[in-house]
Amino acid sequence: MLEVKNLSKEFGYLRVVDGVSFTLRPGEIVGFLGPNGAGKSTTIQMICGLLEPSGGQIMYNGVNVRDRLADFKSRLGYVPEQGELYPHLSAYEYLELVGELRMIPRSRLRRAIPAMLDLLGLGADMHRPCESYSKGMRQKVLIAAALLHDPDVLVLDEPMEGLDVTANLVFKDILDLLGRRGRIILFSSHILEVVEKLAERVIVLHNGRIVADDSLCRHTSLESLFRRLVQQDPVDHRAEAFLSLTGRHSSMS
Amino acid sequence: MIGRAFCIGAVSRFFLLTKHFFRRLLLRDSLPYEEGRRSAMIFQVSGFAMFTTFIANELFKKYLSGRARDLSGLPFDKTLFLTLMMTAIGMISVFLWKQVTLDSRDRANLSPLPLAAATLTAAKFCSLLAWISVFTVAGSLLAAPLYGHYVGSRTGGALWQGGSFFLTLWIANMTTFLSIAALQGLVVIALGESRARRLATVLQMALLLGFLAPLAGFVRIVDSTGVFLPFWFSRWHDRLTTGAVARGLDPGAVIFSLLGACIFVYFLALIRQLNAVAQNGEQYDRRRIRPRPRLGALLIHHPLERAIDSFFVKTLIRGSRQALQMLLVLTIPVAYMAGQLFITISDRDWQRIHIPSFGLAYMPLALLFFTLLAVRFAVRQPLAPGASHIFLCAIPHGQERLISGLHKALIFRFVLPLTAATGILLSLAWGALPGCLYSLYTLSLAVTMQQALFHTYLRVPFTSPLIPDQFKIKLFWPLYLMGYSFGLAIFGHLGVALCIRPVGLAVFLAVAAGLNAALWRRRKRLLSEMSLRFEAAPEPAIMELTASG
DSSP, X not given: OEEEEEEEEEETTEEEEEEEEEEEOTXXXXXXXXOTTSSHHHHHHHHTXXXXXXXXXXXXXXXXXXXXXXXXXXXXXXXXXXXOOOTTSBHHHHHHHHHHHTTOXXXXXXXXXXXXXXXXXXXXXXXXXXXXXXXXXXXXXHHHHHHTTOOSEEEEESTTXXXXXXXXXXXXXXXXXHHHTTOEEEEEOXXXXXXXXXXXXXXEEETTEEEEEEEGGGSSOHHHHHHHHHOSSOHHHHHHHHHHHHTOHHHHO | OHHHHHHHHHHXXXXXXXXXXXXXXXXXXXXXXXXXXXXXXXXXXXXXXXXXXXXXXXXXXGGSXXXXXXSTTHHXXXXXXXXXXXXXXXXXXXXXXXXXXXXXXXXXXXXXXXXXXXXXXXXHHHHHHHHHHHHHHHHHTTHHHHHHHHHHHHHSOHHHHHHHHHHHHHHHHHHHHHHHHHHHHHHHHHHOHHHHHHHHHHHHHHHHHHHHHHHHTHHHXXXXXXXXXXXXXXXXXXXXXXXXXXXXXXXXXHHHHHHHHHXXXXXXXXXXXXXXXXXXXXXXXXXXXXXXXXXXXXXXXXHXXXXXXXXXXXXXXXXXXXXXXXXXXXXXXXXXXXXXXXXXXXXXXXXXXXSOOHHHHHHHHHHHHHHXXXXXXHTTSOSOGXXXXXXXXXXXXXXXXXXXXXXXXXXXXIIXXXXXXXXHXXXXXXXXXXXXXXXXXXXXXXXXXXXXHHTTOOSOXXXXXXXXXXXXXXXXXXXXXXXXXXXXXXXXXXXXXXXXXXXXHHHHHHHHHHHHHHHHHHHHHHHHHSOOOOSOOOOHHHHHHHHHO
């Protein structure tokens, strides 16, 4: 069980995350939502031990993760929002490096890497350097790197970005399967339909605070929740105001 | 049992990371394309080996039995060799600036993994030592045996002479490299990472100048022993080979204290950097240098031209790869000029500074020529080819404007300010009239150079993908060398002659104007015949294959 207790983060005078608390249970797939700048990625980075919280605690199975950070990281799979790969390595070489740094035996890596890349539709390109990959292909490599060591906790920051339809379906199946196997899964996404289909529970963050944390069936719809949260004016008014600034809206219509 | 397994794990991770960091340093993954990286690495290592072998042979062959009368000149030659080698290593190291510490790519990929900070920092440090050792071995492979052979033939113990010389070179190279790493560390500690990043290019330029400028006045500097680092290595080598104890500070103590201090500062900075990232995340520089938008608006009226001017200047200021390319081309001439200027001012010519002479006249020409050449070299470096669509969309509004925007940016941002600045200095030295006339001459020459260098460049700068072997390097280096050896001498002397003969200058200006008009017409014709290119042109062989079927 992963417990986030009263987590906060300040950058100078700016409070980005403010008293966030929630619990993730094994087997639960939790969607993490919020508008841009809500503090999702900062929270995720703190959960993964990449950023030190200004306040609060993150407990994994009753132990503060900052006290046993290396141990926690060895059980964690993480897909960053903006993944940077080493351009001179191929997908295979990159995963081999990650696997060896995670102390996975080479014999297992030789079998697992091609199988995983094949599954994600990258098998034919796995020996090409990463610099030649498209955004979606890079995302597939990052997903494979996060899953390579069969983690107990999976934290995914916008994992579907740039993925093609096939990889999207495969990835959803993988998440579903991992959930059924009792892994803890937290993923953030901007695509409401994906969250609605995949997550059993959603946590919605707004201005660094949790504004909703519930199982999905209890909400009427995520879209209406978001409309309530982030918009004061109806969309039509704001769109009208924007188009009037460009000076071309009348001729467009 | 668990502790032992942990230790084995940490050791194997350490070796894996060292190998990984070393590969990144050697192959320079900041360079585009695998082939480019490999050829850059081979070029650097083999070029360095050839350079040191040639210099060692030239400096030390006179000490072979029966040639030189005595060994009295040996300390000077040894110090000069060490200075050249340390300068070369220093210059190569300056271009590795970003890879000296853990960069954002390392942090993004390695921080989610279960790695201890100690393993990361130790592996990074060892990879730097391995990298410097590769260059030392390459640079000493023939140079150290040559030294042993030549000097050992007089003193005996050729093997010890060569071996100790290799050891001295290794320590000297390591000290040079780690001094740069420590300086970077000091800046990070003092100013924080984002400010240090902003200052990086300026520091790199200052370091390169610092390395090269003393070479011009080497003979004088070598005597001022206390501040001249290579001298201490030379003395340390003397101590190793002869066992003689000189008066004053012990060279070994000086060297190893410096080395220790550098290592300490480097580790301190690395740990501070890791802590800062854990506290604040990746820091992006918010207060960036902004070129004066009003200047562009005042001199360049068309929005498309203004857009190109702004993009061009901001990229040259902020794009680290582009700025480095400029540094690469500019440093040697600027350092040489600084050295020459120092000699001109401090020497005999000071009394006759008011008489127009080649000593000062060639400087504005050199500065303008190499600046334009550096910009021509830098515009090939792509920024983000994927973002070129914004310019592609602007083509229907007038591709001529995009190109004329580049030319106006070159004139208003480089040619005019540099001519004005050097013109003021020359007017102060020579008097107003010769100074102004010479500036007029320089301006006409610079505009012609700019037109000639860029008249077939029908691209938006920084937008075409770079294919390393495709650039006409055969054309670039001869231009660079010819500019130095013949061009500047001829045009410098001609300028001095013309600035006191206004009629001759008028004829020259008329010829330059005619040439400019011809180049401008040709560019206009080319633009009417073809559209701007955003992709690198394919190799001629591929073009032939395509044509034949």
